[in-house]
Amino acid sequence: MNPQVIVAGGGNAALCAAITAREAGASVLMLEASPKAWRGGNSQHTRNCRCAHDAPEDVLTEAYPEAEYWEDLQRVTAGRTNEALARMTLRESMRLRPWMRKHGVVFQPSLGGTLHLSRTNAFFLGGGKALVNAYYRSAAALGIEVRYDTEAIDVEMSGGRFDAVVVRSQGKTERLPAKAFVAAAGGFESNLDWLRDAWGPRADNFVVRGTAFNKGVLLKAMLDRGIKSIGDPIQGHAVAVDGRSPKYDGGIVTRLDSVPLGIVVNQEAKRFYDEGEDFWPKRYAVWGRFVANQPGQVAYSIIDAKPAGRFMPPVFTGQKADTIEALAVKLGLDPAGLVRTVAEFNAAVRPGTFDHTRLDDCRTEGLTPPKTHWAQRIDTPPFVGYPLRPGITFTYLGLEVDSAAHVFDAEGRAIPNLFCAGEMMAGNVLGQGYLAGIGMTIGSVFGRIAGASAAQAAKGTA
Amino acid sequence: MTSVEALVASAATEAERLNAEGARIMQICNACRYCEGYCAVFPAMERRLEFDAASLAYLSNLCHHCGACFYACQYAPPHEFAVNVPRVFAQIRRQTYEDYAWPRAFAAAYRSNGTVVALSLAAGLALFLALAVAVGGGLTGARAGSFYAVFPHGLMVAIFGASFLFAIVAMAIGALRFRAVINRGQIPRSADKNDRDRSAIVAAMTLENLKGGGEGCYVRAGFDHPPERLRRTFHHFTVYGFLLCFASTTLATVYHYAFNTPAPYAFTHPVVLLGTLGGIGLVIGPAGLLWLKRRHDSVVLDESQAAMDSGFTWLLLATSVTGLALLALRDTSAMPLLLAIHLGVVLALFITLPYGKFVHGIYRYLALSHSQREKPGTAVASE
Numbered sequence: 001m002n003p004q005v006i007v008a009g010g011g012n013a014a015l016c017a018a019i020t021a022r023e024a025g026a027s028v029l030m031l032e033a034s035p036k037a038w039r040g041g042n043s044q045h046t047r048n049c050r051c052a053h054d055a056p057e058d059v060l061t062e063a064y065p066e067a068e069y070w071e072d073l074q075r076v077t078a079g080r081t082n083e084a085l086a087r088m089t090l091r092e093s094m095r096l097r098p099w100m101r102k103h104g105v106v107f108q109p110s111l112g113g114t115l116h117l118s119r120t121n122a123f124f125l126g127g128g129k130a131l132v133n134a135y136y137r138s139a140a141a142l143g144i145e146v147r148y149d150t151e152a153i154d155v156e157m158s159g160g161r162f163d164a165v166v167v168r169s170q171g172k173t174e175r176l177p178a179k180a181f182v183a184a185a186g187g188f189e190s191n192l193d194w195l196r197d198a199w200g201p202r203a204d205n206f207v208v209r210g211t212a213f214n215k216g217v218l219l220k221a222m223l224d225r226g227i228k229s230i231g232d233p234i235q236g237h238a239v240a241v242d243g244r245s246p247k248y249d250g251g252i253v254t255r256l257d258s259v260p261l262g263i264v265v266n267q268e269a270k271r272f273y274d275e276g277e278d279f280w281p282k283r284y285a286v287w288g289r290f291v292a293n294q295p296g297q298v299a300y301s302i303i304d305a306k307p308a309g310r311f312m313p314p315v316f317t318g319q320k321a322d323t324i325e326a327l328a329v330k331l332g333l334d335p336a337g338l339v340r341t342v343a344e345f346n347a348a349v350r351p352g353t354f355d356h357t358r359l360d361d362c363r364t365e366g367l368t369p370p371k372t373h374w375a376q377r378i379d380t381p382p383f384v385g386y387p388l389r390p391g392i393t394f395t396y397l398g399l400e401v402d403s404a405a406h407v408f409d410a411e412g413r414a415i416p417n418l419f420c421a422g423e424m425m426a427g428n429v430l431g432q433g434y435l436a437g438i439g440m441t442i443g444s445v446f447g448r449i450a451g452a453s454a455a456q457a458a459k460g461t462a
Numbered sequence: 463m464t465s466v467e468a469l470v471a472s473a474a475t476e477a478e479r480l481n482a483e484g485a486r487i488m489q490i491c492n493a494c495r496y497c498e499g500y501c502a503v504f505p506a507m508e509r510r511l512e513f514d515a516a517s518l519a520y521l522s523n524l525c526h527h528c529g530a531c532f533y534a535c536q537y538a539p540p541h542e543f544a545v546n547v548p549r550v551f552a553q554i555r556r557q558t559y560e561d562y563a564w565p566r567a568f569a570a571a572y573r574s575n576g577t578v579v580a581l582s583l584a585a586g587l588a589l590f591l592a593l594a595v596a597v598g599g600g601l602t603g604a605r606a607g608s609f610y611a612v613f614p615h616g617l618m619v620a621i622f623g624a625s626f627l628f629a630i631v632a633m634a635i636g637a638l639r640f641r642a643v644i645n646r647g648q649i650p651r652s653a654d655k656n657d658r659d660r661s662a663i664v665a666a667m668t669l670e671n672l673k674g675g676g677e678g679c680y681v682r683a684g685f686d687h688p689p690e691r692l693r694r695t696f697h698h699f700t701v702y703g704f705l706l707c708f709a710s711t712t713l714a715t716v717y718h719y720a721f722n723t724p725a726p727y728a729f730t731h732p733v734v735l736l737g738t739l740g741g742i743g744l745v746i747g748p749a750g751l752l753w754l755k756r757r758h759d760s761v762v763l764d765e766s767q768a769a770m771d772s773g774f775t776w777l778l779l780a781t782s783v784t785g786l787a788l789l790a791l792r793d794t795s796a797m798p799l800l801l802a803i804h805l806g807v808v809l810a811l812f813i814t815l816p817y818g819k820f821v822h823g824i825y826r827y828l829a830l831s832h833s834q835r836e837k838p839g840t841a842v843a844s845e
Contacts, residue, residue, distance in 0.1 A: 036685075037540050044536045047496055104688075106677055108499035112508045125675045126534030127496030133533060133685050140686060246543075251536050253493035313511050315493040 002177050003029035003145065004458035006165055008152035008218055009184035010034065011041030012128070012440055013422025015135035016447025017182045017454065019103060022142045024455035029176070030144060031167055033151035033185065034213040039132065041186050042210035042394055042423065045251040046128035047111070048121040049444060050437035051093045058097070059107045062119045066090050072435055080431020088403055089429055092445040097122060100444070104134030113312050116281060121437040152185055154221040155418070160409060162418040179458035180417040182450045183407070187395035187423040188216025189236065190248060195392070198233035205297035207241055207391040212248040219398065219424055226410030228400045231427025236395040237434045238288030243298055243387030244316045255284060256386050257311035260374050261356065262303030263345055264388065266294040269328065269337030271345065276363070276373035285434050292390040299388040300331050302342070305380040310356050318384035327383045346377040394439065396427035405450035417457040419450035477557050484522065484550050485513040490543055497531040501671040502833045509836055520644040522554035523829040526672040529680030529762045530689065552764035559821050564635040569817045580773035580814050584780060588806025595798050609725055612798045613805070625812040632816035637824050644832050662831035669694050682757050696750030700778065703743020710737035726792060738789065744782030748775045774819035777811045
């Protein structure tokens with residue numbers, strides 16, 4: 001028997017949609033492109049969701065009113081957001097956690113080293129993979145069928161309605177009809193060809209921080225069918241990560257927090273941006289772009305012995321040397337050039353009281369670009385260097401939706417039984433920039449909305 | 463990590479290989495920290511930047527092997543980082559049991575084939591005792607529950623006292639060795655007792671670190687089974703059963719010497735009540751743990767430890783079953799034979815205590831106590 005609702009995807013948004021649709025009485029089939037061991041898409045690498053709240057609530061401290069959340073979002077997106085959808089998402093974020101708990105998600109206070117998020121972000125015990133496991137157990141208990149290794153590659157439409165989804169599984173194509181469909185299959189960040197189309201040859205040096213399965217095949221097919229798009233293909237969440245990261249699925253550990261405590265040079269051993277502009281958690285997302293714009297898309301964070309223990313321990317051991325020349329050799333940089341850059345930097349450092357916990361008064365003078373905080377002379381061996389590369393987390397180009405998660409056809413009409421959630425529509429809220437934990441909030445809110453809408457459409461009451 | 467990987471490849475001995483692998487995994491975990499809420503291991507890890515043999519001995523013995531961190535791990539196989547904390551910690555723990563045991567050679571022999579060694583030792587001792595009884599006055603014939611007519615009290619005290627004393631000395635030496643190693647840790651210890659939010663004893667007796675942060679303990683293979691509380695429950699039956707049996711024996715000693723009232727005691731006597739309750743616990747607990755072990759997901763297990771684990775658990779089960787049988791049939795002609803078997807099993811249990819799974823309780827308690835004393839708030843963080 002055909003399922004009433006088919007959900008393409010296997011991450012947080014897909015699971016929220018499938019569970020919600022099933023609980024509304026629809027029979028549900030989920031299509032996860034990955035094998036079971038890799039299920040969950042980028043959700044396996046997440047760790048929290050950003051939730052508004054008016055008073056301290058369970059794991060969240062103080063208050064994070066919707067108005068403040070909205071201001072934060074406006075700031076990071078520079079206004080590139082759909083206000084109605086964004087405000088609805090932020091409002092709904094207040095109601096998420098009881099639902100998540102009911103379906104097996106356990107929360108914990110913010111992790112060590114993330115105290116700055118204790119007010120705004122609810123952390124999942126064990127991280128996103130534990131959340132994904134809990135949702136899959138919930139889904140199984142509800143009788144939701146899940147097909148792994150099954151990729152949705154196209155949708156069939158007629159008379160302005162969705163008819164069937166075309167899937168590819170073990171080399172075979174198959175047509176699966178359903179009464180309603182939710183597209184929640186992620187962005188295109190693991191599709192290297194598409195990244196190259198958007199970014200040019202620079203993309204070859206990007207690391208994909210998340211799943212290898214977000215190829216954007218369904219997104220592309222839907223766009224080709226004239227379904228209305230939103231967002232810019234070069235916008236997305238990209239951070240500076242350790243250059244030695246695996247090509248895919250490096251996740252959280254590949255971030256490098258040494259940047260504000262030293263200097264960063266490019267392949268030519270030259271500095272190119274103020275490393276001490278702001279706290280690293282607020283800056284690391286933009287550094288992905290800075291590094292992407294350097295020759296070879298590579299940069300090197302260089303510190304001396306002083307900052308040891310003042311930043312999150314990196315997953316890869318840095319290159320160590322007792323002189324700047326020797327470090328340059330190990331990093332493959334021009335020794336004379338690096339010595340000159342460090343000497344110029346050291347000469348420009350003004351006396352100050354170093355305090356890595358606040359925006360201190362240690363800065364350079366007469367240096368371009370300047371370092372405006374935490375500037376200390378690099379003079380105490382051993383010197384340590386870490387390579388940096390752009391790491392792409394997810395892309396924002398997606399499908400435009402309305403508040404019921406409908407997508408639109410080429411004429412701008414909402415398709416009554418075709419819905420979208422998660423990364424595939426995050427661009428409605430995030431035109432650019434990022435707020436830690438908002439991806440999971442968008443996925444959860446729109447996943448639930450899409451699931452409810454799909455169940456309603458399937459039962460013919462839409 | 464490239465240097466750590468090189469270390470893994472070049473490690474000469476099994477112990478070095480395990481420690482190199484443990485350090486490799488901890489370096490990944492310390493950069494991730496998603497599992498911080500599961501148990502005491504991860505906060506202790508966050509207080510460190512480097513993972514030498516001493517740190518790994520400490521952290522691995524702090525691990526209660528609930529499995530939660532493995533199933534939650536974004537870096538577990540098939541990920542190329544191949545992170546599997548429960549398994550590498552089980553392997554390192556087994557190595558510490560062996561390294562700190564006294565004398566070491568006994569531990570190595572026991573590790574290689576624990577179940578067989580334990581059970582054949584029990585059988586051998588029971589046979590020897592049965593023969594002694596047979597030679598001394600016959601294996602059959604009711605003696606109205608008079609154990610000391612079969613084995614003179616003085617002889618029992620001498621044999622069991624000596625073997626128990628040996629076990630205590632051997633385990634104390636192991637514990638001192640282990641404590642000396644973990645005290646070499648890099649973390650400043652708190653002088654203020656108020657820093658300990660809960661005592662190590664409470665943590666040990668409630669097994670709060672086996673709760674998987676409240677979710678429960680992962681026992682069954684795969685990701686589809688919800689975490690459960692059964693393992694903790696069976697372990698409680700085992701520990702409290704063991705303690706009740708111990709209390710019963712201690713009380714019996716008091717009655718014997720202080721009140722001059724030797725065994726046997728009536729079924730309603732406190733000594734027998736404690737022993738019966740403890741015995742029942744020691745049937746349910748070990749039987750449950752052995753049953754769970756069969757279902758346990760092999761991916762998080764240290765296969766080479768299975769024999770050692772099971773040897774101890776089987777001996778506990780044999781102790782309680784033979785003890786309860788002896789109690790039930792003490793007035794029948796089967797008593798002398800049952801007594802010989804029970805004493806043989808208990809003797810084997812005592813002798814193998816320092817070399818088997820029992821020592822996990824000692825090392826884990828010392829690790830818990832150490833973690834309570836480490837200064838909180840020394841975690842290395844980005845801000």
